[in-house]
Amino acid sequence: xxxxxxxxxxxxxxxxxxxxxxxxxxxxxxxxxxxxxxxxxxxxxxxxxxxxxxxxxxxxxxxxxxxxxxxxxxxxxxxxxxxxxxxxxxxxxxxxxxxxxxxxxxxxxxxxxxxxxxxxxxxxxxxxxxxxxxxxxxxxxxxxxxxxxxxxxxxxxxxxxxxxxxxxxxxxxxxxxxxxxxxxxxxxxxxxxxxxxxxxxxxxxxxxxxxxxxxxxxxxxxxxxxxxxxxxxxxxxxxxxxxxxxxxxxxxxxxxxxxxxxxxxxxxxxxxxxxxxxxxxxxxxxxxxxxxxxxxxxxxxxxxxxxxxxxxxxxxxxxxxxxxxxxxxxxxxxxxxxxxxxxxxxxxxxxxxxxxxxxxxxxxxxxxxxxxxxxxxxxxxxxxxxxxxxxxxxxxxxxxxxxxxxxxxxxxxxxxxxxxxxxxxxxxxxxxxxxxxxxxxx
Numbered sequence: 001x002x003x004x005x006x007x008x009x010x011x012x013x014x015x016x017x018x019x020x021x022x023x024x025x026x027x028x029x030x031x032x033x034x035x036x037x038x039x040x041x042x043x044x045x046x047x048x049x050x051x052x053x054x055x056x057x058x059x060x061x062x063x064x065x066x067x068x069x070x071x072x073x074x075x076x077x078x079x080x081x082x083x084x085x086x087x088x089x090x091x092x093x094x095x096x097x098x099x100x101x102x103x104x105x106x107x108x109x110x111x112x113x114x115x116x117x118x119x120x121x122x123x124x125x126x127x128x129x130x131x132x133x134x135x136x137x138x139x140x141x142x143x144x145x146x147x148x149x150x151x152x153x154x155x156x157x158x159x160x161x162x163x164x165x166x167x168x169x170x171x172x173x174x175x176x177x178x179x180x181x182x183x184x185x186x187x188x189x190x191x192x193x194x195x196x197x198x199x200x201x202x203x204x205x206x207x208x209x210x211x212x213x214x215x216x217x218x219x220x221x222x223x224x225x226x227x228x229x230x231x232x233x234x235x236x237x238x239x240x241x242x243x244x245x246x247x248x249x250x251x252x253x254x255x256x257x258x259x260x261x262x263x264x265x266x267x268x269x270x271x272x273x274x275x276x277x278x279x280x281x282x283x284x285x286x287x288x289x290x291x292x293x294x295x296x297x298x299x300x301x302x303x304x305x306x307x308x309x310x311x312x313x314x315x316x317x318x319x320x321x322x323x324x325x326x327x328x329x330x331x332x333x334x335x336x337x338x339x340x341x342x343x344x345x346x347x348x349x350x351x352x353x354x355x356x357x358x359x360x361x362x363x364x365x366x367x368x369x370x371x372x373x374x375x376x377x378x379x380x381x382x383x384x385x386x387x388x389x390x391x392x393x394x395x396x397x398x399x400x401x402x403x404x405x406x407x408x409x410x411x412x413x414x415x416x417x418x419x420x421x422x423x424x425x426x427x428x429x430x431x432x433x434x435x436x437x438x439x440x441x442x
Contacts, residue, residue: 008172010247011170012160027118027252031096060419065077082094082193092366097151098201099158105205116161134240144232147200148200173212175211181200261395262322262332264315267300273393275377278377289350294375295359304319375387
């Protein structure tokens with residue numbers, strides 16, 4: 001059995017397969033965090049444009065959209081979830097921002113239970129992990145946006161579980177989705193980046209519908225010498241021969257989901273933790289600082305491409321801005337990531353003080369990152385203060401935040417919307433026990 005067929009068999013069995021109980025914690029965290037940032041991002045310009053393009057009527061007092069087809073709902077949800085770049089991370093991308101929108105949209109249409117939704121999330125996560133884990137080279141450095149590329153296949157996998165496909169139809173669904181995958185790093189810092197995530201959710205559901213209608217796809221689309229994995233591989237050094245470990249080793253337990261505590265690219269989170277610790281621990285003011293050197297992985301440095309950002313969208317992909325915000329305010333939250341703050345004279349004056357030194361060594365656990373990030377602050381009196389190396393930023397599944405912090409972020413994201421935030425939070429924290437997706441807000 002080839003890799004494509006193995007994926008199909010795994011998906012067909014996911015409805016009854018015994019699951020490790022510990023896998024439900026990241027599922028609940030993923031749903032909770034994703035819905036929070038989806039609500040926070042749904043009135044962003046990119047979200048409004050995309051929702052209008054599919055005829056969606058967004059209501060501030062509702063989470064779920066009404067009256068549009070599931071793939072279009074997934075597009076609107078996914079774009080909103082990623083609009084602020086505040087959504088969780090994992091597998092070199094943003095798994096929940098693709099999977100949760102796709103699953104909620106599909107579950108509304110199919111009437112799937114919360115337990116089935118949780119299984120679909122795990123299935124999509126595991127397929128994403130299986131595929132991306134076969135290539136040690138970094139897709140970002142080739143120009144690929146992994147969330148848009150692997151996320152499309154993961155959304156199709158989740159849809160196959162929700163729709164109860166047999167092995168052949170499930171394999172076809174992911175096979176079709178392989179030809180619908182795409183998204184490039186060059187569009188980071190523009191509206192197209194969140195659109196790429198929303199489109200991945202939409203395309204995955206569309207691929208499943210095509211398979212259900214009798215569409216065909218190559219039975220070896222992932223492992224073929226001219227197939228998906230080699231086509232997107234930066235150096236074509238990809239393993240297409242080893243048997244899949246789906247259902248034997250659970251990647252969701254190994255990699256989890258990482259909650260973002262700052263609404264900027266995850267590549268900046270370790271240097272933000274380091275800088276905030278230095279500023280607070282030494283009671284520094286921004287005027288005390290003459291220069292800052294950020295040591296960080298080459299992939300993160302490449303993604304954080306905007307050295308002199310002028311807008312909030314630019315600033316989300318700027319190491320210079322992240323460290324300026326930390327130096328000036330001791331934090332980097334929603335109020336800092338705004339056009340008004342980015343354009344402040346003191347912020348703009350601080351940006352040239354920051355230099356970036358790439359670390360070429362890769363983390364064994366997370367090859368998209370270096371083994372650690374660190375900052376070195378030089379003061380005006382020539383004293384230098386070096387941070388501790390940061391391996392896992394706060395919110396990482398190996399450096400987790402408690403329920404209070406998760407609730408704090410949720411409440412902040414939902415603030416201003418006419419919703420019962422605490423009730424919604426509690427429902428999402430037990431999403432696997434809901435009778436249906438409608439139970440999220442009814």
